[in-house]
Amino acid sequence: MPNRFLAQVGQTALVLFFVSVASFVFLKLAPGDPVSLMLGSDYNKDSYDRLFTELGLDRPWMVQYTTWLGNFVTGDWGRSFVSNEDIFRLAVMQALPVTLCLAAYAMVLALLVGIPAGVLSALKRDTWMDLCATGVAVFGNAFPSFYLGIVLIWVFGVGLGWFPTLGFVAPWEDPLEGLWYLTLPAITLAAWYIGLIARVTRASLLDVLGHSYILAARARGEGATRVVWVHAMRNVLMPLTTTLGLQLGGMLRGAVMTEVVFALPGLGMMITAATLNREYTVVQAGVMLSGLLFVLVNLMVDQLYTWLDPRLRRLA
């Protein structure tokens, strides 16, 4: 177990290294010149050269990379060219919590809706209830999330006026108000996952219910409800975790889209705005942070999976 864990941490570090190199190199290769961007339209050769040296752009790439990585690790992420704000504050203190809240809320929603829907359609297989639940699942998977977001704003925000259409209130300052503001974005982001979870739950549960340990539990006098929700679902959790683990990275991608549609000041919004402004230091920070998040989530899922499956837990 410790060996397995260490190996995973090693892999994680390796992945992070490649993410850092890639995010550094891609931005170097991207068109546009940060110096001329910072100086504005009229500048002379002298001030250009001075800033070029000041930013360390005259030094070899290797040196630039290690300096940048060193600064990154120590939390010195530089300042935004545009607003002159500290990028670490901007990304980690301001944008990241918004994205995390959105993703967590969406995941809770997806599990709360997706699992019961999947169980229902497995137990009522080939009835109209199964058909409805499967239909909703396919719809959630097929409907583009940015469009779903706009439809939700239009119906529940503008039409019915139940939810605010735009903006953000920090849930850690005002939990109720915060959740209220995040509900439509969370539904938008959750829709795809509801479909995924419902379909995986249905298929896995049908498979598990065919096993003889289910029959054996009933032969001991266990009731149908307990057999499904305890004996069977405990086994469904493993394939469900595997599938979700593979797809969790996509949640970051989905969050970018959702944040833009709902104007949420999250990581996705930050990266989008910075890309349009060619603020390459902010984009770099955003990419590194997303990479870090992605890799950490996968590490957690791996640990969760090991913990869920006793056959893996006691190996080592």
Added chain:
Amino acid sequence: MDHPAVAEEDVPLLSLQAFSLARGKVDVLDNVAFELGRGQTIGLIGESGAGKSTIALAIIGLLRPPEVALRGSIRFDGVELTGLAEAQYRQLRGNRIGLVFQDATAALNPCFTVGAQLAEPLSRHLGLRGNERRQRSIELLESVGIGEAALRLDAFPHELSGGMQQRVMIAMALACDPQLLIADEPTSALDVTIQAQIMELILERVRARSASAIFVLHDLALAAQVCDRVVVLYAGQVVEVAPAGELFAAPRHPYTRALRACSIELGQEQVLAPIPGSVPGLEDLPAGCRFAPRCDRASAQCAQTPPLVSDGIRSVACWHA
């Protein structure tokens, strides 16, 4: 559930009468009838698809309408089971009727410890909790020959060997001292070296509790050794019922005779005679005697279904017996 006080000794523990089971349009069991006395063991014998396991599942109530259609009667300790409400049936399962599965590896939930699964019938039927329940679990594991029982309780099924898993399965089926133990090919999935041990263990536990047992087996020689009576099934019908020794020594039904001829005995000069043909599909059964197409004694009369005729001790369903 109340035990009927009157004439308990006279009523057989279990009796099936004209019991038929249909899955959709297919008759899986047709007119099955046999009785099992208190403290007796009975063997259900036949090839795959004869309906042995179906009978086992039907008795413990895991094959019930609307999944299948039932006709006829199953009486257990004076109570009719076919129409019993699910809630009442649950009081019987694992409590007064125990079931040992063929493949313990598959019948144990991989995600729960041995102790957690063994505890279920103890809490559900006996209301045991906490330390008392743990104590009883340890005793049960010890009674089926599992050493270091306290440690094994916290083990997951995959940490035990196949034989160990089957012992756990047996402990589970016996947890509430059932009056009837059903063992569905309890040794088929095990190594030959362990088979005899496990069979011996089940018999010993059943006798110690003066319980009754049904063994689903496909080996006639083994059935003759461990059972008081043997019921031979063919394509969902009972073809012969007899005391085990007599059946093995002098089978009357041509099918039983054929089974006898295929069973291997060590140290005896014999010619193995495989049965020609194969068991007919249940969708496509011959009219009259279902064994007739494979029978060397078949005649025109066999186009009529032969009745199960009893002489008081044995019964056989064959025009030529």
